Amino acid sequence: MKMKILITGAGGSASIGLTRCLKNYFPKAKIIGVESDLFNSALSETNSTYLIPRASDKDYIKVLNHIILKEKIDFLYPQTDSEISAIAKNIRKIQCKTLIPSFKIISTCQNKYKLNKHLFAKGIPVPKTILIKTSSDLKNATKYKLFWLRNVTGAGAKGAFLAENFEQAIWWINFQNGWGHFTASEYMPEDNYGCDLLFAGGKLVFSQIKRRLEYVLSKANIVGITGTTGILETVSTKFDLNDISERAVTLLDNNISGAFSVDIKCDSLSKPYVTEINPGRFLSSSMHLFAETKFPAPALVILVANDQKLPSFPKRNPIKGGTILIRQLDRKPATVNLKNHNRLRKKFERKHYVKLET
Known part of the structure; x- marks a missing residue:
């Protein structure tokens, strides 16, 4: 199948694996990547790569659509959580096909406490979990041995800690400034x-x-x-x-x-x-x-x-x-020239997107 596929987060580990998968199955496809981190962009394995704003930037969707139209993209394959969320929120504005759940579903899933409560209500087995808003919540959690602490959002075990008692738990919540957005759960x-x-x-x-x-x-x-x-x-x-x-x-x-x-x-x-x-x-x-x-x-x-x-x-x-x-690291290291790196950064600051040299 000859087509043009745009993937996001192109220099990240998951998108490197995604690129390899798509090249295996669609050898005639042109795979174009976008990446918001100039250093990570050097690791992209796509046929070409653009440096673009982060998903939280007000111009993210505008720039993404500019590249979609410029490159005549057939399919957008978002990969990172923040970009999946941003694209779902603006799905009617996206100028090509994509396949992601609704923003409502994404919002539920990307909040671990909200998801836990939703699944519990539907009869799916989930760990007992309490949202920690006050020290009383934390005392109640430790009373029932809910010692697994974590942030309600984020990936990569963000903020996760296995406490042994109330003193350790309150120290960790204070250290993470986690009141109101950390949970305590059963440890599995x-x-x-x-x-x-x-x-x-x-x-x-x-x-x-x-x-x-x-x-x-x-x-x-x-x-x-x-x-x-x-x-x-x-x-x-x-x-x-x-x-x-x-x-x-x-x-x-x-x-x-x-x-x-x-x-x-x-x-x-x-x-x-x-x-x-x-x-x-x-x-x-x-x-x-x-x-x-x-x-x-x-x-x-x-x-x-x-x-x-x-x-x-x-x-x-x-x-x-x-x-x-x-696995260890998913591709060979890359070297970049600092002078060229700074030149690209300045160009990006002027134009808000840059097509990178391969």
Whole structure:
């Protein structure tokens, strides 16, 4: 299929994996990237890359559409959470096809406390969780041994800490200035799973379970979780995990479409609980798993959006069980010339976007 695909966050780990996946399945496609970090842009593997404003910038959508029209883009594939949210919020303004959930669904999923309450009300097993607004809330949480503290927004285990008592918990909340936007939850000490899913009009296209075995630079994080999986194993027989993931997503909207990823942690009795749903994207490590195993998950997103015929594969756990993915960093380091770097930065400040040299 000859087409032009625009991906966001092009120099980030997930988008590097995404680029490799799309090149595997669409060798004739032109893949164009946008990146808001000038340093990260040097790592992009797209055919060409633009430096653009961050998703929070008032001109983000305007610049994105300028590039879409200039490059005659056929499909926009957003990757980072902030860009998925910004694009969903302005979906009627986007000048090409894309496939992401509604802004309402994204807002629910990207707030972990709001999602926890939503899933609990729908009967999905979730960890007991309290929003910490006051010291009384924290005392109540520690009374019930809810010692897992984390920010309600963000990725990469942002703000996560496993307290041992009330004194440690209140110190951490104070240190993080977390009153009102941190939660305390049951700690899930056993297996850690992720499930990537794709839906089309409420119907499952596929779901794939993986078990996280180790995180990259885990010893550099106070809780050993960095959000970047270093070693994972595909799982083909735990269909209860597929069940819980699929139900959790379809209970957001029974006509749901797009990519999702669900995080599942198990308690001391190995009972699974849903801890997160990432809307509009597959997990970062999964992009590299898909690229290495040649399973065309990101390409399927584009095929679904264009009502194209899909290749044949098992709907549940299409990648052979027991496949191990081992990661450290996802491409060779790049060097940049400081003088040229500063020149590009100044040009970006003048024009608000820059097409970078390859």
